[in-house]
Amino acid sequence: MKRLTEKQSRNSLTTQIVLWVVGFVSVLFVAALIIMFRNARKSIYEEAMEKARQTLRTTELRIDNTLKEVETATRSLHWTVEKRLHRPEIADSLCRQLLKVNPHIESCAIAFEPGFYPQLGTYHEVYAYRSKNDSTQILIRVNGGDKLYTRQKWYFTPLHLDKPIWIDPYVDEESEEKNIVTSYGMPLHNKDGELVGVLSAHISMKWFADLVLSLKPFPNSHALVMGTDGHLIIHPDSTLEEHEAFFTEAFNDPTSEGHLAAISMKTGHIGHSELNMDGLDNFMFYHPFENAGWSVAIVCPESDIFSSYNSLLRYTIILSFVGLLLLFLFCLFISHYMLKPLQKLVDAAHRMANGKLDNPVKKSHRDDEVGYMQNSFRHMQQSISNQIAQINHLTNVLTQRNEDLKLAYDQAREADRMKDAVILNMSDRMEKSIKTIHTTIDDFRKHAADMHVDECREMAGKIQKQTEITIELLGNLLKMADKKEEVRP
Numbered sequence: 001m002k003r004l005t006e007k008q009s010r011n012s013l014t015t016q017i018v019l020w021v022v023g024f025v026s027v028l029f030v031a032a033l034i035i036m037f038r039n040a041r042k043s044i045y046e047e048a049m050e051k052a053r054q055t056l057r058t059t060e061l062r063i064d065n066t067l068k069e070v071e072t073a074t075r076s077l078h079w080t081v082e083k084r085l086h087r088p089e090i091a092d093s094l095c096r097q098l099l100k101v102n103p104h105i106e107s108c109a110i111a112f113e114p115g116f117y118p119q120l121g122t123y124h125e126v127y128a129y130r131s132k133n134d135s136t137q138i139l140i141r142v143n144g145g146d147k148l149y150t151r152q153k154w155y156f157t158p159l160h161l162d163k164p165i166w167i168d169p170y171v172d173e174e175s176e177e178k179n180i181v182t183s184y185g186m187p188l189h190n191k192d193g194e195l196v197g198v199l200s201a202h203i204s205m206k207w208f209a210d211l212v213l214s215l216k217p218f219p220n221s222h223a224l225v226m227g228t229d230g231h232l233i234i235h236p237d238s239t240l241e242e243h244e245a246f247f248t249e250a251f252n253d254p255t256s257e258g259h260l261a262a263i264s265m266k267t268g269h270i271g272h273s274e275l276n277m278d279g280l281d282n283f284m285f286y287h288p289f290e291n292a293g294w295s296v297a298i299v300c301p302e303s304d305i306f307s308s309y310n311s312l313l314r315y316t317i318i319l320s321f322v323g324l325l326l327l328f329l330f331c332l333f334i335s336h337y338m339l340k341p342l343q344k345l346v347d348a349a350h351r352m353a354n355g356k357l358d359n360p361v362k363k364s365h366r367d368d369e370v371g372y373m374q375n376s377f378r379h380m381q382q383s384i385s386n387q388i389a390q391i392n393h394l395t396n397v398l399t400q401r402n403e404d405l406k407l408a409y410d411q412a413r414e415a416d417r418m419k420d421a422v423i424l425n426m427s428d429r430m431e432k433s434i435k436t437i438h439t440t441i442d443d444f445r446k447h448a449a450d451m452h453v454d455e456c457r458e459m460a461g462k463i464q465k466q467t468e469i470t471i472e473l474l475g476n477l478l479k480m481a482d483k484k485e486e487v488r489p
Contacts, residue, residue, distance in 0.1 A: 018331040048305040052285040073102045074201045092140045095128035106204040112197035154200040158185030166292035168227040218304035265295040433466040
């Protein structure tokens with residue numbers, strides 16, 4: 001019997017018990033964690049969706065309300081201007097009044113088609129704007145600017161479309177600071193319905209951009225705004241090229257990952273998409289502005305959305321690993337302590353297998369199964385010792401008897417061998433005699449006619465002599481055969 005190593009004999013059963021216990025607990029624990037974290041991830045995902053939507057909706061409402069205020073004020077002024085086209089001299093006071101009642105409007109302009117007021121010149125434009133030093137101070141400029149207003153977006157776009165419209169952001173070249181503005185333009189008609197000019201209210205994009213870029217529902221999220229032509233009009237400066245390239249590719253490539261998101265934003269849909277931008281997984285939530293036709297979007301890295309989840313998952317995995325390790329060590333200690341007598345039994349069994357029964361197993365005072373097994377093993381060891389002693393005695397007796405039988409057997413075999421030799425010799429002599437008789441008879445038969453009487457008598461005597469020898473040998477063989485039958489049991 002091959003003896004187990006000390007480590008195997010000491011830990012094999014203990015380790016198996018511990019591994020089964022810890023393995024079963026681990027499976028239950030992991031299953032519970034998977035279910036819990038799957039539901040937690042789903043809840044966090046839904047909460048992030050709702051948080052981003054609420055942020056977008058709140059911002060969209062704030063901006064839409066501001067845009068509606070501008071639209072309402074502009075429409076009110078538009079009605080007044082159209083009713084008083086015959087009084088061009090009041091245009092400056094009307095523009096001034098519009099800026100006073102609406103602090104969001106940075107500047108406004110009333111411009112007419114070339115030659116509409118011949119007495120005022122070919123081009124007539126009234127432009128009101130706030131002073132850069134004092135926003136409450138309103139300045140008026142008539143027929144000013146370095147560029148003809150008829151070539152500017154705020155003028156030719158609503159005039160060409162013949163409808164009120166928000167213009168995508170552009171540089172206001174008529175202002176003192178060349179601000180980036182967006183404008184709400186309304187075409188002016190005379191009593192006959194003919195287009196005669198444009199009323200345009202301009203608002204600065206700075207407050208708009210500050211509000212949008214302040215949207216940070218998550219630490220590393222950022223916002224952007226897409227115009228009606230699909231270009232970004234507000235974006236983080238550091239990601240301008242990245243986002244522009246991404247949306248340009250998305251529009252041009254129908255198989256692109258962001259194609260549906262870009263089309264949805266451009267067409268004014270509400271939704272969200274999962275995108276990979278610059279090698280990072282992101283969620284993009286978008287919502288349109290009802291008034292301007294633009295779409296605002298928040299780009300949130302997936303790592304931000306699930307940062308708390310990932311942290312909790314890491315801590316839980318670490319704690320679970322530590323807990324299972326402690327459980328393993330605790331079970332190992334308890335199992336080793338409780339099953340320690342088994343090692344003694346294994347050592348005793350090994351000694352018994354090697355025939356060493358001089359070291360008896362100690363009596364156990366434990367009342368559990370291990371104690372019962374140890375005492376039973378002790379009793380078995382004593383019984384085996386007694387049985388082995390008896391077997392050894394019987395073995396000695398049998399050995400002596402076997403030696404006597406072997407000696408008798410060897411003597412009998414030697415006697416049989418000698419008898420066989422004698423029988424073989426006698427058989428050879430009988431065969432020789434019979435051959436002689438056969439040869440003599442054969443010669444007598446061949447030469448009987450030519451033989452003399454004396455020769456015949458001589459041959460007959462020879463045959464008789466060989467016959468007597470054969471009869472004697474045969475008699476001896478029969479006697480020896482009778483003796484063997486008597487000896488055989």
